[in-house]
Amino acid sequence: MPDPQRFRHRLRATLPLVVLVPGAAVMIFPFVWMLLSSLKSGAEVSHLPPTLWPHKFQFSNYATTWRTPPQTFGRYYLNSFILAAGGTLLKAVIATLAAYAFAHMRFPGRRLLFAAFLATMMIPGEVTLIPNFVTIRHLPFIGGNDGSGYGGHGLYDTYLGMILPSAADAFSIFLLRQAFLSIPADYWEAARLDGCGRLRYLWSVALPMVRPALAVVVVLSTFEYWNSLLWPLVVTNSEAIRPVQVGILYLQGEFNSQPNLIMAAAALSILPMLALYLLAQRQFRESVAYSGLRG
Amino acid sequence: MNTTWRTAGLTTGALLCAVGLTACGATGPATSSSPKQSAVPAALNKPVTITYWERYCDEGITDAVKRFNEENRNKITVKHVCAGSDETALAAKIQSAAAGGGLPDIATASEQYAAQYNQAHLLQPLDPYLASHWGVSAKEKSDFFPGAIDRTKLKVYGNQTMSWPFASTANALYVNMDLLHKAGIKQPPTTWQEFQSDAQTIKRATGKPGWVTAPGDGADLLDAIWSSGTPWVDAAGTKAQLDAPTTVGVLRSWQSMFHNGSAVVSGNYKSSFTSGQAGMVFASTGYATTWSSDMKNADWQIAMFPHAQGQPPLTELFGSAHVVFHSTPQRQLAAWLFAKYMASAQNQALMCPGQGCIPATQSSIANPAINDAIKSAPQYGTAINDIAPHAHLLPQSTALASVRGEIAADVFTKVTSGKLTPQQGAKELQNKAQQAIDSAQ
Numbered sequence: 065m066p067d068p069q070r071f072r073h074r075l076r077a078t079l080p081l082v083v084l085v086p087g088a089a090v091m092i093f094p095f096v097w098m099l100l101s102s103l104k105s106g107a108e109v110s111h112l113p114p115t116l117w118p119h120k121f122q123f124s125n126y127a128t129t130w131r132t133p134p135q136t137f138g139r140y141y142l143n144s145f146i147l148a149a150g151g152t153l154l155k156a157v158i159a160t161l162a163a164y165a166f167a168h169m170r171f172p173g174r175r176l177l178f179a180a181f182l183a184t185m186m187i188p189g190e191v192t193l194i195p196n197f198v199t200i201r202h203l204p205f206i207g208g209n210d211g212s213g214y215g216g217h218g219l220y221d222t223y224l225g226m227i228l229p230s231a232a233d234a235f236s237i238f239l240l241r242q243a244f245l246s247i248p249a250d251y252w253e254a255a256r257l258d259g260c261g262r263l264r265y266l267w268s269v270a271l272p273m274v275r276p277a278l279a280v281v282v283v284l285s286t287f288e289y290w291n292s293l294l295w296p297l298v299v300t301n302s303e304a305i306r307p308v309q310v311g312i313l314y315l316q317g318e319f320n321s322q323p324n325l326i327m328a329a330a331a332l333s334i335l336p337m338l339a340l341y342l343l344a345q346r347q348f349r350e351s352v353a354y355s356g357l358r359g
Numbered sequence: 360m361n362t363t364w365r366t367a368g369l370t371t372g373a374l375l376c377a378v379g380l381t382a383c384g385a386t387g388p389a390t391s392s393s394p395k396q397s398a399v400p401a402a403l404n405k406p407v408t409i410t411y412w413e414r415y416c417d418e419g420i421t422d423a424v425k426r427f428n429e430e431n432r433n434k435i436t437v438k439h440v441c442a443g444s445d446e447t448a449l450a451a452k453i454q455s456a457a458a459g460g461g462l463p464d465i466a467t468a469s470e471q472y473a474a475q476y477n478q479a480h481l482l483q484p485l486d487p488y489l490a491s492h493w494g495v496s497a498k499e500k501s502d503f504f505p506g507a508i509d510r511t512k513l514k515v516y517g518n519q520t521m522s523w524p525f526a527s528t529a530n531a532l533y534v535n536m537d538l539l540h541k542a543g544i545k546q547p548p549t550t551w552q553e554f555q556s557d558a559q560t561i562k563r564a565t566g567k568p569g570w571v572t573a574p575g576d577g578a579d580l581l582d583a584i585w586s587s588g589t590p591w592v593d594a595a596g597t598k599a600q601l602d603a604p605t606t607v608g609v610l611r612s613w614q615s616m617f618h619n620g621s622a623v624v625s626g627n628y629k630s631s632f633t634s635g636q637a638g639m640v641f642a643s644t645g646y647a648t649t650w651s652s653d654m655k656n657a658d659w660q661i662a663m664f665p666h667a668q669g670q671p672p673l674t675e676l677f678g679s680a681h682v683v684f685h686s687t688p689q690r691q692l693a694a695w696l697f698a699k700y701m702a703s704a705q706n707q708a709l710m711c712p713g714q715g716c717i718p719a720t721q722s723s724i725a726n727p728a729i730n731d732a733i734k735s736a737p738q739y740g741t742a743i744n745d746i747a748p749h750a751h752l753l754p755q756s757t758a759l760a761s762v763r764g765e766i767a768a769d770v771f772t773k774v775t776s777g778k779l780t781p782q783q784g785a786k787e788l789q790n791k792a793q794q795a796i797d798s799a800q
């Protein structure tokens with residue numbers, strides 16, 4: 065006679081798996097499809113009905129993909145690393161300082177300014193494209209520009225030009241501000257009595273306490289910079305500084321697209337993100353749990 | 360498809376912003392792109408470097424630029440920039456540069472965007488160059504296919520020559536001859552009546568649809584109405600003409616085909632065709648070379664877009680032309696010379712087979728490069744010899760993008776799914792197209 069309590073316990077342990085395993089399979093399937101398609105021949109990849117398993121594994125697709133764009137994928141990788149690392153660092157610094165100020169410092173117009181920051185989240189990216197371009201191009205005293213921002217090209221066609229417009233981001237500031245608000249003011253009072261300044265307190269006390277929120281900012285920012293396409297395309301001309309997503313364009317001919325090569329390029333492009341996830345799995349899970357964000 | 364057109368709408372809005380910003384920025388010193396120079400220099404005084412933005416990012420174009428730079432060593436250097444995966448990305452780049460500076464000297468553009476750039480006074484008219492000793496001879500001009508040269512001088516450009524031929528393709532009918540033969544049909548259809556009847560015969564004989572098409576294919580609908588005798592808009596581009604009996608006839612025929620299963624809609628319509636799952640499909644002639652490897656075991660042909668009985672063969676010309684932006688007289692001249700080189704019979708013959716375009720010039724056909732391409736893909740020969748001479752631009756209006764991408768697409772879906780009768784569909788098409796034209800004006 066089975067023990068009903070044990071049965072219930074097993075059922076409780078099994079039921080989530082019944083839901084989660086198919087769910088995980090659905091989530092993983094596109095990646096499996098991408099990897100398998102990246103190893104198919106050109107004819108097989110566009111065949112209907114589609115095949116799941118390649119008839120013949122064509123590993124040379126990866127070598128072809130690596131060599132096809134004007135710069136090799138190695139160069140595009142390096143550029144994307146520079147964008148993702150530099151952009152994320154800058155965004156984390158700006159968001160931390162701004163969020164702390166909004167949360168714990170008293171100054172006139174604080175609420176209004178914060179509301180204005182939040183309002184920028186409602187503006188679609190297409191609308192800010194041209195104003196951002198004009199700003200980047202006409203920054204005074206940079207890139208040969210004079211004091212009025214003319215005469216040179218500002219930050220056009222530079223890494224900084226690709227990074228700066230996304231470096232101050234309302235969502236990151238909002239997220240970190242909410243995290244800072246959860247820290248009681250007593251901590252600051254105690255630290256101040258010990259002779260601690262604002263920056264020292266922020267670095268040594270407050271920031272470690274909002275680490276999960278900061279991890280969300282870092283993860284989302286890294287993905288955002290890594291996956292950016294339109295802005296780098298608009299603000300650069302030199303192939304030598306363009307990121308990996310722009311490199312993939314060279315595999316997408318209007319009539320002679322090679323889906324197997326595009327899949328190989330996509331697989332190559334997500335590898336660093338996958339590695340990042342594996343390295344920072346625990347922080348990533350914590351950050352997702354903290355923010356309630358998915359996918 | 361709809362997303363593309365929505366993006367096109369957004370970028371159109373962005374162009375207006377760009378124009379506004381350009382106007383606001385008039386107080387600052389002029390950027391290199393702002394002076395409007397139209398005088399044609401007698402000679403290139405010193406070496407010139409020009410920037411070229413294009414959206415195909417294709418090896419054939421890279422090679423053509425290299426050839427040009429070699430031939431013009433120490434005179435003109437073209438800096439080639441891959442500027443987008445599609446027209447909207449390229450337009451976003453151009454519109455940003457129009458506002459902030461740094462426009463290219465020459466770029467590819469479809470008529471829709473060329474008209475917008477022209478309205479924003481960004482483009483250099485090419486008539487002064489054509490009239491000068493840098494121009495083309497009457498013989499060279501007559502060598503262009505009519506559609507290729509006609510697209511350079513349009514009413515939406517103020518009847519000036521604002522572009523120069525580059526990479527053209529045309530709407531064509533692709534036919535799986537294996538399925539046609541199984542159905543006892545010997546030749547691809549030439550008229551809409553034959554097309555409808557062949558599709559039904561294929562369905563009956565093979566169980567497979569005779570025609571597979573993309574969801575909401577407004578482009579083919581407007582082309583079918585045009586090739587049946589009625590352009591979607593009048594010559595002035597101000598009055599929609601879609602309530603004519605021609606429209607009702609096309610919609611009735613297509614509704615009947617979808618109703619009896621001889622036509623189907625598929626998101627993978629091209630793969631459906633290349634995999635032998637359907638008898639016919641409409642697609643650009645650009646696939647004539649690339650599908651030869653996908654369909655090497657099948658007997659397939661490319662044929663002229665069908666037309667109504669008693670009407671001449673007619674199909675839509677796709678692709679891009681080159682436009683020259685305002686800069687300095689020397690750079691404008693260099694840009695014109697590059698545009699002229701890219702449209703030359705020799706370059707078109709070398710570039711087009713790899714890129715999938717049909718050459719802009721008729722004499723390219725005699726080039727060994729074209730002959731080699733035709734030997735490996737005979738369908739490419741049909742595209743050049745039989746289809747290109749009948750390919751023309753769809754009558755232009757600033758509302759064309761929204762009429763084709765949204766209004767005609769919507770009516771196509773409603774009529775083929777039985778939600779509207781052909782008469783109601785034609786009426787809705789006419790009313791909404793006219794509204795779009797009026798609001799665009």
